[in-house]
Amino acid sequence: MRHTLAVLVENNPGVLARVAGLFSRRGFNIDSLAVGRTDDPAISRMTIVVEGDNRTLEQVTKQLHKLVDVIKITDVTEEPHVERELVMVKVLADRAARLEIMQIADVFRAKIVDFGPKTLTLEATGTEEKINALEEALRPYTIKELMRTGKIAMLRGAKYTTVK
Amino acid sequence: MEITAAEALVRCLELEGVELVFGYPGGAILPVYDALYSAKKIKHVLTRHEQGAAHAASGYARATGRVGVCMATSGPGATNLVTGIANAYMDSIPLVCITGQVPTVQVGTDAFQEVDITGITMPIVKHNYLVKDPEQLPSIMKKAFHIATTGRPGPVLIDLPRDVQEKKIKFNYPEKLHLPGYKPTYKGHPSQVANAAKLIRESRRPVIYAGGGVINSGASGELLEFAEKISAPVVNTLMGLGSIPGDHPLSLGMLGLHGARYANLAVSSCDLLVAVGARFDDRVTGKLEAFAPQANVIHIDIDPAEIGKNVITRLPIVGDTKTVLRALLEKVEPKENQEWLEQVEKWKKEYPLTYNKDGGFKPQCVVEKIYQYTKGQVVVSTDVGQHQMWAVQYFKFNRPRGLITSGGLGCMGFGLPGAIGAQIGRPDETVVLISGDGSFQMTMTELATTAEQNLPLKIFILNNRRLGMVRQLQEFYCDKRYMAVDFQFIPDFAALAGIYGMRGYTVTTEQQLVDILPEIFDRPGGVIVNCLIDEEENVMPMVLAGRGIDESI
Structure with a gap:
């Protein structure tokens, strides 16, 4: 099963290497990892999507906790939460295809962020499923480039993943 | 008054009560050695190889219970420490390792005697630091000693670029630490302790499996009292030997791959295994499915990541072994286990540790x-x-x-x-x-x-x-x-x-x-x-690879 972990870490040099190194040397699989700072510049937040059974997850969490730079870990998978991923995709778009691609963009509430002579670049945010669906919809038009940021997630309502 | 960061480092060592440093000098750590020259309270032991310095610091820590300090220069000096650091890490031994590093401007340029020692040691230290801001050094030193010696002990490495060592700073040794992600648990959860007491009361064939955590926490007295109170035989890991006197009637010595047959049989037959500061290493368990197959497992350890890592635990208690054993001693009632102890005695007589005394010098x-x-x-x-x-x-x-x-x-x-x-x-x-x-x-x-x-x-x-x-x-x-x-x-x-x-x-x-x-x-x-000695003498008993520990030959 896939789990989504929200991990607060001290924003120290090497913290990403520590986390990534831990996953690789203990044989845990990362599906995606997104990292950036929080409202407190001393603290960064990682959203890690990891594949594994409950026992693996328990070990992942415990081993992460052993890292001195890791402050807090929340497994949001089973909790009500909002999750988003950003995708940018550059698609071949000749005259005939442009309109169709723009219609697809409309359906997925994606934005056209670049209008090239032969290509269109779309930006979309949404859940993983939505991004997957957009990708599938665009595939027939020849995707030249595609990149996803990896998932970020936040608990709904009055539950917080914060230091305090 | 301003002093150099190198002098500050020496002052931090003094404030931490360090009297002894094992090391080997070199170009990138010259300022630190220069500061040591004037240090009155710190003795420096010059080894002949940096590996020797790391191992000696580790031996010192193991023998005294104090933190071991070693230092080396950048590059090969630092890499030569690596084996000693890994050794200390695996056995949870507190070390503070100081390495010199090339000047900050040269870091990342493949400079002479440059290696990324914080990168290299990441998997084998409890934590490490590359110091870029000399003002941060005292606080980093304080954190390093704290992290190395508290919770589950382990090595901490501090990498100091040469220019950082030379910079002048205003010395201020912080009283308080800011380590929001580091809070070891010492006290066992009371309800877990109560549940453990219940499992112990219900058991008929208990065995205590004690490891290096008992020694690290200074809990030998508690362990002995606990074993005697519940009349449970004690098996030791290699690191746990000495946690209970080896000549005590309840001591079965080491278990596992080369453990005595009676120790392994006791574990294989017990209905309750109380693991104290031990981590179910593969050299102890042999084939996991065959390890203590009839037993409920109570696992007491300061490191939550050890619990449930290799074996399924019925009852985990996260905490310092000494503190938890004390709490447990208050809750458990004395037990006899007459039949069980007789059985174990029988195994001791039946399968003693012995060797063939003929044919050579054994x-x-x-x-x-x-x-x-x-x-x-x-x-x-x-x-x-x-x-x-x-x-x-x-x-x-x-x-x-x-x-x-x-x-x-x-x-x-x-x-x-x-x-x-x-x-x-x-x-x-x-x-x-x-x-x-x-x-x-x-x-x-x-x-x-x-x-x-x-x-x-x-x-x-x-x-x-x-x-x-x-x-x-x-x-x-x-x-x-x-x-x-x-x-x-x-x-x-x-x-x-x-x-x-x-x-x-x-x-x-x-x-x-x-x-x-x-x-x-x-x-x-x-x-x-x-x-x-006899050239072809074997270590016996021995559990062959992939077998259960009750199958030793």
Whole structure:
């Protein structure tokens, strides 16, 4: 099963290497990892999507906790939460295809962020499923480039993943 | 007044109560050594190789319970520490390691003697720091000592670029630490403790499985009281030996791969296994599915990540072993377990640890004679291999920190520098090194350190002219196709002793050994006793790979 972990870490040099190194040397699989700072510049937040059974997850969490730079870990998978991923995709778009691609963009509430002579670049945010669906919809038009940021997630309502 | 960061580092060491540093200087750590020149309270022990410095610091920490400090220069100096750091990490030994680094502007340019030592050591330290801001150094030092010595102890490395060492700072040693992600749990959860007491009360065949965590936490007294109160036999991991007196009736010695058959049988038959500061290492458990198959497992450990890692635990208690055992002692009621203890006694008689005394000079006999002569009142350091197993099988460790050995990493070459650290840390005690001809040759450069420091080490080399443990493995797993295990040349260890100002002996019989023991132990000064033992003696019992520990041969 896939789990989504929200991990607060001290924003120290090497913290990403520590986390990534831990996953690789203990044989845990990362599906995606997104990292950036929080409202407190001393603290960064990682959203890690990891594949594994409950026992693996328990070990992942415990081993992460052993890292001195890791402050807090929340497994949001089973909790009500909002999750988003950003995708940018550059698609071949000749005259005939442009309109169709723009219609697809409309359906997925994606934005056209670049209008090239032969290509269109779309930006979309949404859940993983939505991004997957957009990708599938665009595939027939020849995707030249595609990149996803990896998932970020936040608990709904009055539950917080914060230091305090 | 402003001082250099290097001077600040020395002042931090003094404030942490460090009296001893093992190290090896070099270009990138010159300012620190320059600051040490004026330090009155810190003695520097110059080893002959940085690996020796790391191992000696580790031996010192193991023997005294204090933090070991070692330092080295950048590049090869730092990489030579790595084995010693890994060794300390695997055995949860508190070390603070200081390395010099190339100047900040050169970091990342493949400069002369540059390696990314914080990157290299990331998997084998509890934490590490590359110091870029000299003002941060005192706070980093404070954190390093705190992290190394609290919770589950371990090594911490601080990498100091040369220009950072030279910068002037206003010295201020912080009182408080800001470590939001580091909060070890010491006190066991009360309801878990109560549940444990209940499981213990309901058990009929309890066994206590005690590891190095008991020694680290200074919980030997509590362990003994606990074992006696619930009448449970105690098996030890290699790191746990000495946590309960080896000659106590409830002690079954070491379990696992080369454990006594009665120890393994007790674990395989018990209905409750109380693991205390131990981590179910593969050398202990053998085939996991066959390990303690009838038992409920209570696991007491300060590191939550150890719980449930290898075996399924019925009842976890996260906390310091001493604190948890004390809480448990208040909750448990005395028990007898008469039948169970009789059964265990029967196994002890039926399957004693023994060896074939015919046909040559037996290594087990050397260990027995040392034990008998010293009455166990010495600190024993070992290397890794057959001699190590014989040492722990036939020497009864009656007090904690009486055995200085490389457990988790299984690091050949630890013995001599480990003994050096132990002897310096405990100058009033006799330190015995039991080594093998293979291991000893790995770090015998440190004989020079031994001589320079006037350390009266009593070194016994169980010399079978080969890599005995590998040979034994090849006998069992490679159909006796012995490859790269016979030494065609071995130095004369007795003669070597003379070169380093020690007394050297070569013994080939039990009688010769017995005759010289008084001279070895009662005359001051260091000795090397080259014991030419039976070449093909095996460590027995032995659990073959993939088997359960109840199937030892």
